[in-house]
Amino acid sequence: MNRNESLLRLKNEHFDICIIGAGASGAGCALDAVLRGYKVALIDRKDFASETSSRSTKLIHGGVRYLEQAFKNLDFAQLKQVRHGLEERHIVLNNAPHLARPLALMTPVNSWIEGLYFSIGLRMYDWFATNDSLPKSKWLKKEEVLAKMPTLNRSKLHSAVMYYDGQLDDARYCLALSTSASEAGAAVANYIEVSGFEKSQDGKLNGVQVRDTQSEEEFTINTKIVINCTGPFSDKIRHFANSALQSRIRPSKGVHVVLPYEVLNSENAMLIPKTPDGRVVFAIPFEGSMLLGTTDTDSQDIVNEPVLNKKEVDYLVNTLNPYLDKEIDISKIKAGYGGLRPLLSADPHKSTKTLLRDHEIEIDKVSGLVSLLGGKWTTYRLMAKDTIDQADLIFGKSNECKTADHLLTGGANFDYNSWKFLVKDFNLPEDVSKHLVSKYGSRASEIGKLVRDNPALNEKLDSNYPYIKAEIIYSVRKEMAITPRDILARRIRLEITDWYTTLKCLPEVADLMGEELGWSSTLKEKNILEYSQEIKQFMATAAGELAV
Known part of the structure; x- marks a missing residue:
């Protein structure tokens, strides 16, 4: 572009x-x-x-909660939502295989009765998922659950029901x-x-x-x-x-808190089916961290960016804590983000959830x-x-919709194992090569070519992450990145997973962008200052140090 x-x-x-x-x-x-x-x-x-x-839970799903509400309330509109979601799920997965993949989710239960209830519900969820290649749900014994998610509270855990949805980099x-x-x-x-x-x-x-x-x-x-x-x-x-x-729009605010991967220490996600306000909460591995969310509150403010506050942090952490063997250390929070759902309602008094x-x-x-x-x-x-x-x-036309099987940029001829060729052909580290293939798909070699032409671009932005300088150049030249936040929040997902490292990498990113885009030193410093102030405000609000 x-x-x-x-x-x-x-x-x-x-x-x-x-x-x-x-x-x-x-x-x-x-x-x-x-x-x-x-x-x-x-x-x-x-x-x-x-x-x-860019502020979703990163799930491609029909909506387990909608299915439960459909049967409890005999609400066929909810049932239609589930059917549409499950029909589209496999299309979203297939059309960008480098950006979307199956994800196993476990729902821990405290008794066999709970296990039976969720097992039946998720079997129905499977049944609605026609033309789908994802594995079917199954009821796991306690030992099987702990093998997959070792940080759970052993004394309260009876078993868990595991099912599959999709995950994407939104x-x-x-x-x-x-x-x-x-x-x-x-x-x-x-x-x-x-x-x-x-x-x-x-x-x-x-x-x-x-x-x-x-x-x-x-x-x-x-x-x-x-x-x-x-x-x-x-x-x-x-x-x-x-x-x-x-x-027509009733905006609803939803937030996520980002915790270290070790909190669950699992490549599988967790669905928490019971919360005080009647929602479900997900704990999901993403980009080496764990997303925990989401909330659902009315929001009349569509001018200011929705951000995570201390009350929301406490709510989400307290929702997950009973399921863990060790309570979450809030000081370990890495990042967080908020977003607005565009809900439709003609009734201003109706609850958003x-x-x-x-x-x-x-x-x-x-x-x-x-x-x-x-x-x-x-x-x-x-x-x-x-x-x-x-x-x-x-x-006055009747054209055929062609998007159901249209592979998106990077999806054509995608092969995850092509990361090995990046290592061999461009001397890229293994973790960097795997990251590039999972984000750029069949176009990952274009990043490799930048490195071949300028070996200095092989350097990581931070030693703990697989993001390299060549991605900054590529994002500016090929992906219309204009500001440092375009890159750090959306081209690579560092802002939503690690505020501290984002601040650390910001000057380097601004240097690379400024050289590509011809920024003056004044404009470069302005970009650094404004974005760093935003991140610091996010951090302060989440810690309860600013009024919300």
Whole structure:
């Protein structure tokens, strides 16, 4: 992806569809639309997946909790959610095998009755997962459980039920969608903020007024249709188009705390099925750490970034502690992050945890704005298909959706064992080679070529992690990274797994980026200062040292 080339296109060409928001749903829509033959523009006011789509629990799942609620409450809408999620799960796994993989999850139980209950429920979950290659659930004896997860409380543990879902690197998966759309012909650019719309004489949208936040230049993107894929910020775009529209989005804040891998010391994840507020909590290995989450609280604030606070840390840690042989040392917390779910509700008094993670496509009759509202990561492709099906109807066409078996960037000819060739051909360390293959897939050799041309780029950013300097160069040249946070939070996932190491690596990353992008020393220092202040504030808020 080349941002300058995309900007020229955005300023000078006329598009069939302009998509606002480059998270999972927007990038998914862009790929679907361009594969159907439309001329497509994809823009975001920040970076790709900079909001909700990079702050998930990293699971691809149908929703065990939804299945339980469906049967307890005879709620067929919940059942439909599970079916859609499980149908899409194998597609998400197959289309980017380097970024998504099966994950075993264990649910510890304290009695045979609990074990039977969860075993029956998860067998039903398996039954709904048609056309799926993941292993089926099974009931494990206490000794089998402890062999897989040795840090559990032995005195309380009776057994556990193990089942499988998928895990993904959400930010890089979204980036792969955006890159795939770009390579198929879409004009794709980040840091393009919408300020308003232009309309035809009959009141229909025909232009998107935007500002390039990097140059402050303002211009208009000419388009026949505008699709709003801005998640929790959807109402703002809807009201730009038509101020009379009723608000539809109920933002819900969910946070994760990141702990050392040794807390579970397992490559398997854990599902905690009982919490005081009726949610489920997951403890999941990710990037050498362990994610613990999530929460579900109303949030009226969509202006400030949602962050982890001390009360939320305590809630999550106290939820996991009863299952562990040794209580968590809160001082060992490595990082944390928050995000906003774009829940749909017409009832402001309804609890967010009872709201469906379903989606809806709204077409405003006055302005013609198409809005994709609600949804979740697992069903992003289905959401995009439904949205572009509506675009087809508007254009009077009937195009085939081609995304079900479309391999994303890096997925073609992927072979995890190709890490051995990186070691042999480019003299890369084994841990670095495995990391590169699992993030860049069949394009990992492009990182190797950078190292071959400049051996200094083989140096790790930090000795405890497999991230190397060549990735910074690649991210700027090929992945449209503009700021240090683009790289440290989303191209590599260091910010969400280790705040201290992020601060340590920041000056080196800024040096490399500044040289590539031609930054002045003043601009480089500004980038370092602003990002380091953000990280320090995250740390202080999580420790309870700042008012929230």
